[in-house]
Amino acid sequence: MVAGCASLGPPPAVENSLGMAFVRVPAGEFLMGSDETPAALARSYPQLENQRFLDLADEAPVHRVRITRAFYMGRFEVTVGQFRRFLQASGYVPESVADGTGGYGYNPAYDGETSASGDAFEGRDKRYSWQNPGFAQTDAHPVVNVSWNDAQALAAWLSRTEGRRYRLPTEAEWEYACRAGTRTRYQNGDDPEALVAVANTFDRTSAVNWPRWQKQALAGSDGFAFTAPVGSFAPNAFGLYDMHGNAWEWVSDWYAEDYYAHSPVDDPQGPPDANVHVRRGGSWHTWAFYARSSYRNWNTAQTRYPLVGMRLVLESP
Ligand SMILES: [Ca+2]
Numbered sequence: 001m002v003a004g005c006a007s008l009g010p011p012p013a014v015e016n017s018l019g020m021a022f023v024r025v026p027a028g029e030f031l032m033g034s035d036e037t038p039a040a041l042a043r044s045y046p047q048l049e050n051q052r053f054l055d056l057a058d059e060a061p062v063h064r065v066r067i068t069r070a071f072y073m074g075r076f077e078v079t080v081g082q083f084r085r086f087l088q089a090s091g092y093v094p095e096s097v098a099d100g101t102g103g104y105g106y107n108p109a110y111d112g113e114t115s116a117s118g119d120a121f122e123g124r125d126k127r128y129s130w131q132n133p134g135f136a137q138t139d140a141h142p143v144v145n146v147s148w149n150d151a152q153a154l155a156a157w158l159s160r161t162e163g164r165r166y167r168l169p170t171e172a173e174w175e176y177a178c179r180a181g182t183r184t185r186y187q188n189g190d191d192p193e194a195l196v197a198v199a200n201t202f203d204r205t206s207a208v209n210w211p212r213w214q215k216q217a218l219a220g221s222d223g224f225a226f227t228a229p230v231g232s233f234a235p236n237a238f239g240l241y242d243m244h245g246n247a248w249e250w251v252s253d254w255y256a257e258d259y260y261a262h263s264p265v266d267d268p269q270g271p272p273d274a275n276v277h278v279r280r281g282g283s284w285h286t287w288a289f290y291a292r293s294s295y296r297n298w299n300t301a302q303t304r305y306p307l308v309g310m311r312l313v314l315e316s317p
C-alpha cells in the first residue's frame with residue numbers, strides 16, 4: 001500500500017516482533033482538555049456528588065495543541081501474551097515480582113471498607129502480579145498490575161532489539177489519539193449510557209460484584225465484569241480500540257494539576273519533574289464519568305494495580 005493513500009483502505013499498520021499492531025496517527029491539531037460546567041456534568045451524571053464536578057480543574061483550560069509529527073500507536077492495549085513473550089525474550093523481571101511485594105487483586109471475600117489500607121482491591125500481596133489480578137485472563141486480555149517502570153522497560157527493550165524507537169505516548173498524543181477528531185466526552189458522543197457500545201467500563205455486568213456501587217454502574221451491559229479481550233468493541237476514527245475503558249493506560253508525562261495553563265502548543269511533553277505519572281482512559285472497573293477523553297488521573301511510577309495497563313507508541317522513521 002502506498003503511503004498517503006489511506007482513503008483506499010484501512011490506515012497503514014505495522015506489526016512488531018511481539019505481535020503488536022500499530023496504526024499510523026497523522027500529525028494535526030486539536031483542542032485538549034474540557035471546560036464543561038459542573039451544572040452540565042450534573043445533568044449527565046446525576047448519581048454523582050457535586051464535589052466530583054468541582055475537582056476537575058486540571059482538565060482546564062481547553063487549549064490548542066499541535067502534534068507536529070505523525071506517529072504509530074498500538075491498535076490495542078499491550079496484552080498478557082505479548083507481555084509474557086517480552087519477559088521470556090528479555091529476562092526482565094516485572095517490578096511486582098522484583099521488589100517482592102506483589103500486586104493487587106480481586107478477591108470476592110475482601111472488603112475494602114473494613115481493611116486497614118482502604119484499597120478497593122486486596123494487596124499488595126505476592127500472590128498477585130501481571131499473571132494474576134484475581135480474575136481470569138487469557139493471553140488476549142490487556143496486561144494489568146504493571147508499573148510505569150515496567151512500561152519503560154518494555155519500550156526500551158523493543159527499541160534496542162528492533163532498532164527503532166518505542167515509548168509511551170505523551171499525554172497530549174494520548175488525548176489526541178483518543179479523541180480522533182471529536183470534541184465530545186467519548187469517541188461516540190456525550191451520552192454515558194452509549195459507552196457500552198464502545199468500551200468496557202463499570203456497567204451492569206460489573207456491578208454484580210460491587211453491589212455497594214450499583215448506582216454508579218451504567219444501566220446497560222457491555223458484557224464484561226472484568227477485563228475484556230482487547231478489540232472487543234468498535235474502534236475510534238483512527239482505528240484504535242479500548243481507548244476508553246478496559247485498562248487504564250500509562251503515558252510518559254509527569255502530572256501537574258496546572259500544566260494546561262502554561263503548556264506549549266507544539267508537542268507538549270508534560271512538566272519536567274513531579275512525583276506521579278499520568279494515566280488515561282479509565283478501566284473495566286471505572287465509572288463512565290472517569291472514562292471521558294479529557295479525564296486525568298495519576299500514580300507513582302511503581303504503582304501496580306488490576307486496573308492499570310499500557311499501550312505503546314512507535315515513532316515514525
Ligand atoms: Ca464492564
Ligand SMILES: [Ca+2]
Nearest residue numbers: 242243245247
Ligand atoms: Ca484502555
